[in-house]
Amino acid sequence: MNNESVLQVNTVSKRFGGLQALKDVKFDLAPNEILGLIGPNGAGKTTLFNVIAGVFKPDSGSILYQNKDVTKFRPDKRCKIGIARTFQITKPFNNMNLVDNVSVGAYFGKQHTSISSARKRAEEILDFVGMGDLLDVEAKNLSIGNRKKLELARALATEPEVLLLDEVIGGLTPTEGNEVVEIIKKIKQSGVSIIMIEHVMKAVMGVSDRMIVLNYGQILAEGTPKEIAENPQVIEAYLGGVKHA
Numbered sequence: 542m543n544n545e546s547v548l549q550v551n552t553v554s555k556r557f558g559g560l561q562a563l564k565d566v567k568f569d570l571a572p573n574e575i576l577g578l579i580g581p582n583g584a585g586k587t588t589l590f591n592v593i594a595g596v597f598k599p600d601s602g603s604i605l606y607q608n609k610d611v612t613k614f615r616p617d618k619r620c621k622i623g624i625a626r627t628f629q630i631t632k633p634f635n636n637m638n639l640v641d642n643v644s645v646g647a648y649f650g651k652q653h654t655s656i657s658s659a660r661k662r663a664e665e666i667l668d669f670v671g672m673g674d675l676l677d678v679e680a681k682n683l684s685i686g687n688r689k690k691l692e693l694a695r696a697l698a699t700e701p702e703v704l705l706l707d708e709v710i711g712g713l714t715p716t717e718g719n720e721v722v723e724i725i726k727k728i729k730q731s732g733v734s735i736i737m738i739e740h741v742m743k744a745v746m747g748v749s750d751r752m753i754v755l756n757y758g759q760i761l762a763e764g765t766p767k768e769i770a771e772n773p774q775v776i777e778a779y780l781g782g783v784k785h786a
């Protein structure tokens with residue numbers, strides 16, 4: 542184990558009935574790293590996020606955050622100590638405006654104990670993701686691109702040290718996708734470590750420091766984006782068959 546890691550996924554396995562969704566998955570996340578997580582549909586990527594975020598307990602293995610075993614921590618406790626996530630299907634409070642949506646994340650996250658300081662932080666974060674002029678707009682009126690940015694803002698409001706991004710670029714126009722990529726780069730610059738699941742190869746390869754390929758619940762390959770793009774097993778199992786590749 543590497544003491545320098547901010548997160549350690551330690552030989553995690555998870556089964557749903559007869560289906561082995563994850564098998565002996567083991568990797569570390571370095572401070573300030575962007576780790577791209579790719580793999581075919583059903584490979585186990587979201588299940589892995591659910592295990593890291595505490596939604597699912599692994600059948601075996603453990604999750605260490607800042608060298609502390611958090612495997613038994615509930616999702617809300619993991620969020621409070623600095624593990625945040627976005628959802629593939631965005632889940633804002635539709636009838637609330639943006640600043641209230643993000644204030645909820647700030648209030649229940651790590652640092653803000655008063656509504657007014659949570660609100661101030663929410664305004665700063667909305668500005669950070671380029672939505673500082675939309676504070677009073679209700680979430681239900683947002684475009685898909687802005688919904689994804691709101692999802693990012695809500696996760697950021699919890700002041701994470703590890704951020705799990707579940708397909709924040711998929712489904713966006715190229716311009717919207719580029720905007721989100723720029724936001725992800727800024728989040729990294731602010732010192733956050735990121736794991737991102739993404740099917741849009743150009744985006745994930747462009748922004749990741751390192752990548753992991755999951756296939757049938759197991760790590761098929763790990764390396765730089767260039768190594769992954771050139772790995773014959775990866776091409777065979779995944780890249781060759783994906784329309785975005």
Ligand SMILES: Nc1ncnc2c1ncn2[C@@H]1O[C@H](COP(=O)(O)OP(=O)(O)OP(=O)(O)O)[C@@H](O)[C@H]1O
Binds near residue numbers: 580584
């Ligand atoms: N709660 C659950 N109960 C039963 N089976 C599940 C559950 N969650 C996921 N699975 C199954 O586990 C496998 C891995 O699913 P998972 O959603 O983790 O894949 P994924 O790599 O995220 O796929 P995608 O790219 O399509 O989102 C799939 O076969 C899925 O049907």
